Every structure is written in C-alpha cells, then in structure tokens.
Amino acid sequence: MPEKADIIFQLQKDILRLQGYRSVQQDNAPVIDLGPVNTAFPNGVFPTGAIHEFLCPLTEQAAATSGFVSALTGSLMQFGGACIWISVSRTLFPPSLKTFGIEPHRVVFIDLQRTKDALWALEEALKCEGLAAVIAELPEIGFTQSRRLQLAVEQSKVTGFILRTSSRSVGTTASAARWQITPLPSAMENDMPGVGYPRWQVELLKVRNGRNGVWKMEWSEGRYNILQEPSSSKHVQTHQLKAG
Amino acid sequence: MSARFFTIWFRHLTTDWLTRRQPELQNIPFVFAALVHGRMVITAANIRAETQGIRSGMPVADAKAIVPGLQVFDALPDKESQLLQALGEWCIRYTPLVAVDLPDGLILDISGCPHLWGGEREYLREVITKLRAIGYDVRGAIADTIGTSWAVSRYGRIKPIIESGEQSAALHPLPPAALRLEPELLDKLHKLGLQQVGNFMTMPGRILRRRFGNTLLSRLSQALGYEIEAIQPLFPPAPYEERLPCLEPIRTATGIEIAIQTLLEKLCLRLQQEGKGLRTATLKGYRTDNRMVQASIGTSRASHHVQHLFKLFELKIPSIEPALGIELFTLEAEQTEEVAAAQEAFWTAGPGLNNPSVAELLDRLAGKVGADSIRRYLPQEHYWPERSIKQTPSLEEQPTTSWRTDKPRPVQLLAKPEPIEVTAPIPDYPPMLFRYKGKLHEIKRADGPERIEREWWLDGGEHRDYYSVEDKEGRRYWLFRSGHYSGQQSQWFIHGFFA
Numbered sequence: 001m002p003e004k005a006d007i008i009f010q011l012q013k014d015i016l017r018l019q020g021y022r023s024v025q026q027d028n029a030p031v032i033d034l035g036p037v038n039t040a041f042p043n044g045v046f047p048t049g050a051i052h053e054f055l056c057p058l059t060e061q062a063a064a065t066s067g068f069v070s071a072l073t074g075s076l077m078q079f080g081g082a083c084i085w086i087s088v089s090r091t092l093f094p095p096s097l098k099t100f101g102i103e104p105h106r107v108v109f110i111d112l113q114r115t116k117d118a119l120w121a122l123e124e125a126l127k128c129e130g131l132a133a134v135i136a137e138l139p140e141i142g143f144t145q146s147r148r149l150q151l152a153v154e155q156s157k158v159t160g161f162i163l164r165t166s167s168r169s170v171g172t173t174a175s176a177a178r179w180q181i182t183p184l185p186s187a188m189e190n191d192m193p194g195v196g197y198p199r200w201q202v203e204l205l206k207v208r209n210g211r212n213g214v215w216k217m218e219w220s221e222g223r224y225n226i227l228q229e230p231s232s233s234k235h236v237q238t239h240q241l242k243a244g
Numbered sequence: 245m246s247a248r249f250f251t252i253w254f255r256h257l258t259t260d261w262l263t264r265r266q267p268e269l270q271n272i273p274f275v276f277a278a279l280v281h282g283r284m285v286i287t288a289a290n291i292r293a294e295t296q297g298i299r300s301g302m303p304v305a306d307a308k309a310i311v312p313g314l315q316v317f318d319a320l321p322d323k324e325s326q327l328l329q330a331l332g333e334w335c336i337r338y339t340p341l342v343a344v345d346l347p348d349g350l351i352l353d354i355s356g357c358p359h360l361w362g363g364e365r366e367y368l369r370e371v372i373t374k375l376r377a378i379g380y381d382v383r384g385a386i387a388d389t390i391g392t393s394w395a396v397s398r399y400g401r402i403k404p405i406i407e408s409g410e411q412s413a414a415l416h417p418l419p420p421a422a423l424r425l426e427p428e429l430l431d432k433l434h435k436l437g438l439q440q441v442g443n444f445m446t447m448p449g450r451i452l453r454r455r456f457g458n459t460l461l462s463r464l465s466q467a468l469g470y471e472i473e474a475i476q477p478l479f480p481p482a483p484y485e486e487r488l489p490c491l492e493p494i495r496t497a498t499g500i501e502i503a504i505q506t507l508l509e510k511l512c513l514r515l516q517q518e519g520k521g522l523r524t525a526t527l528k529g530y531r532t533d534n535r536m537v538q539a540s541i542g543t544s545r546a547s548h549h550v551q552h553l554f555k556l557f558e559l560k561i562p563s564i565e566p567a568l569g570i571e572l573f574t575l576e577a578e579q580t581e582e583v584a585a586a587q588e589a590f591w592t593a594g595p596g597l598n599n600p601s602v603a604e605l606l607d608r609l610a611g612k613v614g615a616d617s618i619r620r621y622l623p624q625e626h627y628w629p630e631r632s633i634k635q636t637p638s639l640e641e642q643p644t645t646s647w648r649t650d651k652p653r654p655v656q657l658l659a660k661p662e663p664i665e666v667t668a669p670i671p672d673y674p675p676m677l678f679r680y681k682g683k684l685h686e687i688k689r690a691d692g693p694e695r696i697e698r699e700w701w702l703d704g705g706e707h708r709d710y711y712s713v714e715d716k717e718g719r720r721y722w723l724f725r726s727g728h729y730s731g732q733q734s735q736w737f738i739h740g741f742f743a
Contacts (some may be wrong), residue, residue, distance in 0.1 A: 059656065059741055060719040060720075063654070063655045063720075063741035063743055064743050066655045066656060067655050067742075070655070082597045082602055084605075091656040091657060091658060091659065091740075092657075093629075093633075093653060093655060093656065093657035093740060094621040095623065095632060095647055095648065095653050096653045096654060096655045096657075096743075098647040098648075099653075104623075104633075105620065105621065105622050105623075105642070105643050106597060107620070108597070108606065108618060108619070108620050109618070109619040109620065109621070110613070110619070111619060117612070117613050120612065121609055121612075124605060124608060125605060130599030130601035130602040130605075182718075183718045183719050183743070184718040185688065185714060185718035186689065186714060186718065188689075193689065193690075194689060194690070194691045195652075195689050195691045195712050195713070195714050195720060195742075196689075198720070198742065199718065200743075219743070
C-alpha cells in the first residue's frame with residue numbers, strides 16, 4: 001500500500017501533465033532561461049503555450065514591460081518563428097526590439113481602434129499554430145475573455161502575452177501567470193556617469209501551480225541577469241493594485 | 245478541302261500604334277530608335293519619314309540630316325509582340341487559329357471560314373478595311389500555303405488572293421526575299437543574278453542544296469506546299485470566372501454559403517491545375533429585383549485553398565443582402581498570381597511569416613478589420629527617428645539594410661513629441677529636472693547629447709539634441725531640445741520611454 005504522500009505527489013504530477021505542463025525539456029522547444037525565476041513555475045519550466053498577463057498602468061511601466069516581454073518573445077522566436085503584436089493604442093518603436101533579440105521585420109503589428117476588435121484578433125491569432133508568440137496591449141480583459149484565450153492556446157500551444165494598460169481593477173482571469181514589471185534605477189560599473197542597462201523589478205503576482213516571487217534583474221548582453229537572491233515569497237503582496 | 249492561309253502584314257506596326265495614341269503625329273515624320281553599339285539606330289519609321297527616304301537601320305544622325313524636323317522616340321522593347329498578340333486576339337473573331345508572326349505579321353488559318361463572309365474576296369476586304377479603319381497600314385494575301393501568302397502579302401503586285409494550286413505561278417515574278425531567307429543567302433542569290441524566284445525555282449533540288457544549303461530548298465517547298473509548315477495558334481486566356489445559376493432564388497445565409505462553396509471548388513480546381521492562386525476575388529449575386537450585390541476578398545499571398553477562401557467569404561456573408569432572392573452567382577478572380585506548388589506536408593511547414601497558416605490568419609484579420617491596420621516595418625537609412633522605419637504591406641519584403649543598435653532607441657516612442665518644462669544647468673548638459681504631465685522628475689543619470697540633424701532636403705526646421713535620462717525612481721526617458729541652447733527660451737520635448 002503506497003504512502004498517502006506518494007499518492008498525492010503522483011496525483012499532483014498527473015494534474016500538471018493533464019494541464020499541459022511539460023516536465024522534461026523537449027529537444028527543439030524554445031528555452032526561456034530566467035534563472036532562479038524558473039523555480040517559481042511548475043516543474044521548473046517557463047510555461048509556454050499559456051497566457052501571461054502583465055499589469056502596467058503607468059506609461060513607464062508599460063515601457064519596461066514591453067522590454068521584458070520582447071526579451072521573452074525573442075527567446076520564443078529564436079527558431080525563426082513570427083510574432084504578432086496587437087494593440088489598441090500602440091507607441092512601441094519597432095527598431096528597439098532588436099535590442100531584445102527580435103528582428104523587428106518578423107513582427108506583424110495589428111493596430112486597432114476598438115478593444116472588441118482587438119480581442120477578436122487576439123483570439124484568432126492565438127489559434128494560429130504557425131506563430132511563436134502573440135502580444136496584445138489591451139486596456140481591460142474580463143474573466144470570460146481570458147478563459148476563451150486560455151482555451152485557444154491549449155489547442156495551439158502558442159504563447160500569449162497580454163499587457164493590461166488600465167489600472168481600474170485587476171479582477172480574476174484565467175491566465176497562467178500574472179506579472180508586474182517596474183523599472184529600477186540602473187547602475188554603471190564603478191559608479192560612472194550615464195545610463196546603464198535596463199533594470200527591472202519583476203514581480204510574479206500569481207502563477208498557476210507555482211510560487212509567487214519578486215526578483216530584480218538586468219537585461220544585458222542579450223540575457224537576463226538576476227541581481228540578487230529572490231526575496232521570500234511572503235513579502236510579495238506589495239503591489240498597489242487591489243484585486244477584485 | 246485544302247488548307248487556306250491568310251497573312252496580314254503590318255507595314256508600320258509600332259509607328260501606326262503611336263499615331264493612334266497621339267493623332268497629332270499624323271503629319272509629322274517620326275522614328276523609333278534604339279542604342280546599337282553606341283549609336284542610335286532607327287528601328288521603325290512612319291510613312292511620312294519613309295517617303296522622305298528614311299529607312300529602319302539608318303543611324304539617327306543621318307536621318308536628322310535628311311529630315312531636320314524628325315522626331316525621335318525611344319524604341320519600346322517587345323512592343324511588337326504585345327501589339328501583335330492583342331491584334332491576334334482581335335482576329336480570333338475571323339478564325340479560331342491565329343498565330344503571331346514576329347516582327348510584323350499575323351498568320352490566320354482560314355480553312356473553312358471565308359464562306360461565312362461570302363467568299364475569300366469579301367473576307368479579305370472585311371479584315372483589311374477593319375484594320376485600316378483602326379489605323380494600321382496593312383496588306384494581306386490568301387494562299388494555299390503560309391509561304392506563298394507571306395510572299396504575296398509583302399511583294400505581290402497583281403492580286404492578293406492566290407487560287408488553290410497556283411503557288412508556283414504566283415511566286416514566279418517575286419524577288420527571292422519573298423521566300424523569308426537570310427540576308428547572306430539573298431546577297432548570294434543577288435550576286436548570281438537570280439533576281440526572281442522563277443529563275444531558280446525549276447532548278448534541280450540537289451544543285452540548289454549544294455550551292456545554297458537546305459534552307460532555301462525547305463523555304464521553297466514550304467511556299468509551294470510540298471512541305472508542311474506548322475503555326476502556333478494563340479490561346480486567349482479565359483477569365484477566371486465561374487457562374488452558378490439557381491433554380492430557385494436563394495434567400496438564406498446557408499444557401500449563400502453553399503453557393504460560395506460550390507463556386508470556390510470549381511474555381512480553385514482550375515486555378516490549381518494551372519498552378520495559380522488568386523489574390524482578389526469578387527462574388528456577385530444578381531437578385532430577382534434586378535439589383536446586384538457583391539462582396540470582395542483579398543489575400544496576402546496567392547491561394548487556391550478552398551477552405552481558406554471560404555473563411556474569407558464567410559466574414560462577408562452578413563453584408564450580402566438577398567432581399568427577394570439571388571438568382572445567379574458569379575465568382576471572378578480578378579487578380580491571380582503564380583503560386584509555388586506547396587510540397588505535400590511531410591512535416592509541417594517551418595515557423596515564420598512564410599508559414600501558410602500565418603498568411604491565412606492575416607487574410608482573415610484583413611477581411612474583418614481592414615488591411616490598413618496590419619503593419620510591418622522595415623529599416624530605412626535615416627537618422628531622424630520618425631523616418632528610420634518604413635511601413636510595408638508585403639509579408640515577403642526583406643530589409644535592405646540592417647537594424648541599427650549602436651545608438652539607444654526607446655521602446656515606446658510618442659507619435660508626436662510632447663513639450664515639457666525643464667531646468668537645465670548649462671548649455672549642452674542634460675537637464676536637472678523636468679515636469680511632464682504635472683509630475684516632477686528629478687534626473688539622476690543621463691547620457692547625451694546625441695544630435696540628430698534634420699534632413700533639409702526633406703523638411704526644414706531645427707535639429708534635435710537627444711538625451712537619454714533616468715530619474716530618481718529609475719524610470720528612463722528620451723528627451724530632446726529643439727535647436728541650440730538659448731537659455732529660458734529653449735524648447736524641450738519628451739519623445740519616448742526606455743525599458
């Protein structure tokens with residue numbers, strides 16, 4: 001008779017498998033190396049083929065989030081995939097994507113007027129298996145809509161990033177992870193003058209079957225560099241946005 | 245019944261065409277000229293110029309010496325073949341077999357056709373007068389063989405219609421050039437004093453072969469009808485159009501769907517067989533109340549994929565109003581392109597924009613939200629930030645220059661720089677603080693200036709001195725000062741946000 005703990009462990013593993021989480025890296029699957037951040041995810045693998053949402057009510061946060069997401073997308077596109085960037089009011093400057101490892105001409109931008117159209121386009125794009133990632137800048141997304149998107153990616157295994165630019169309320173969504181990226185002061189070697197590499201505080205506010213956390217990281221030389229040990233997950237709830 | 249051939253000779257094909265386009269050239273001598281071995285040589289002269297002694301093959305300089313008011317146009321490459329193709333397609337109304345005879349003729353196989361016009365004489369007159377009325381200076385001849393009709397149309401003096409079996413009598417008085425021979429051979433015949441076809445027509449074949457080679461003999465036997473000569477008839481392209489008449493008027497969306505599906509299957513089968521794909525297509529529905537409703541689709545790359553095209557039309561079905569019912573559907577592919585035959589997927593197509601599923605997705609999006617909201621950017625060689633990218637509608641177009649990463653560029657760029665209030669200590673130093681949207685930012689770190697000059701040949705105005713700055717909270721901005729530093733009058737703007 002197996003131990004109760006073993007049964008629970010086995011069941012948890014089965015649940016993860018049924019939910020589509022990969023336990024072992026497949027050979028040609030894109031690898032996203034976030035260093036210690038990866039330990040926060042189930043099985044220690046960044047969940048691709050899922051919806052990630054990012055809260056960025058401030059323009060500066062939106063800029064930082066664009067950078068962080070571009071870098072993630074850059075890793076997803078490393079095998080020559082294409083990416084679609086859907087936006088309701090886009091200010092993204094394509095040449096800057098090159099800094100984060102994306103060839104800007106491999107990104108197709110879809111600029112729409114209405115959120116309704118953008119959501120439709122996002123769902124259609126997430127159903128398309130030929131894409132590496134779909135990024136959407138939307139003011140709002142509700143639970144029903146996010147559930148639809150999550151169902152779409154479960155079929156197609158496309159990774160979706162949603163940048164929520166409105167600060168009204170966070171609400172409940174069906175996405176696999178919720179992030180908040182805040183810019184941090186950069187630093188130069190030996191305290192020299194000038195602006196250094198972009199630094200962010202990366203907060204994982206919610207992750208399905210994983211642990212929350214806060215990390216400080218710098219984007220330099222084409223990869224993420226963690227600046228210090230992650231603070232304990234108990235002090236995470238520092239974000240100013242209220243749920244509900 | 246023996247075969248009959250009708251040859252039409254356009255004596256001034258390209259010049260007549262230009263005169264038709266520009267009637268004011270009617271009474272002006274003009275020529276077409278092309279660069280041959282470093283000098284301009286006339287390729288075609290109009291009738292006015294020819295009466296004054298200008299021939300094709302003459303250098304333009306000589307011709308201008310003869311006719312000082314001569315107008316010279318650049319020769320249009322392949323124009324003859326285009327014109328003859330079009331005229332040939334026009335001639336299909338007289339016979340189904342029309343061939344282009346470059347550089348200046350058409351050959352019509354009219355066997356069994358002239359009696360419909362009341363005989364060969366009337367037939368010939370009909371074609372010739374029609375072409376002359378259009379404005380082409382033509383001559384025509386009818387004979388049993390292509391060779392003879394060609395010879396008579398160019399060199400015949402007596403009558404244009406050669407009765408069946410009278411080829412040798414007709415060829416007898418004509419010069420050897422009437423046999424379509426090369427200039428070298430014509431020279432040789434001329435030197436030997438053989439001025440007419442009749443002089444050597446009766447000579448034994450072996451003698452002619454020994455002296456002049458096989459060409460002369462074969463041309464002669466072609467003209468006399470001993471050797472069969474084939475023509476390559478024109479096939480005018482049939483439009484990619486399908487019709488679907490309905491027994492009962494269609495009034496429901498399901499009915500329209502079935503109609504679209506049926507039409508697409510027929511059209512795509514044909515496109516697939518010809519290795520083509522459609523770029524734009526229009527569905528027209530003719531209603532019982534004599535109105536017409538239509539819906540158009542476009543694809544970003546040529547496609548003959550029924551399901552995909554159906555999905556595009558499906559988005560348009562709500563806009564098709566059947567009213568009392570649609571009696572007839574037509575589907576026309578206005579724009580088609582060659583499509584590379586897709587390899588049957590052994591393993592699925594690679595990722596990227598070339599993936600057909602991505603193209604199909606973008607077609608669907610374009611069908612719903614409009615093609616102008618789908619954008620793709622390529623780098624342009626400009627320093628001015630707004631001009632450093634260009635939009636392209638195509639998915640295939642590749643950048644001609646690389647994306648620059650040597651200078652810092654913000655992730656977010658405001659469409660229009662917004663003015664800010666700034667405190668700057670000394671000229672060419674980054675500001676200490678700035679106020680943007682009512683919020684004060686204290687600058688801790690800064691890089692710059694990076695001066696970007698205006699491209700004066702494109703627009704005027706002040707240059708910009710860009711600074712990338714970071715405030716106390718670690719937020720990074722891209723600011724610039726318009727023009728030189730001038731104390732309190734300096735105009736500062738915020739242009740972007742760094743990651």
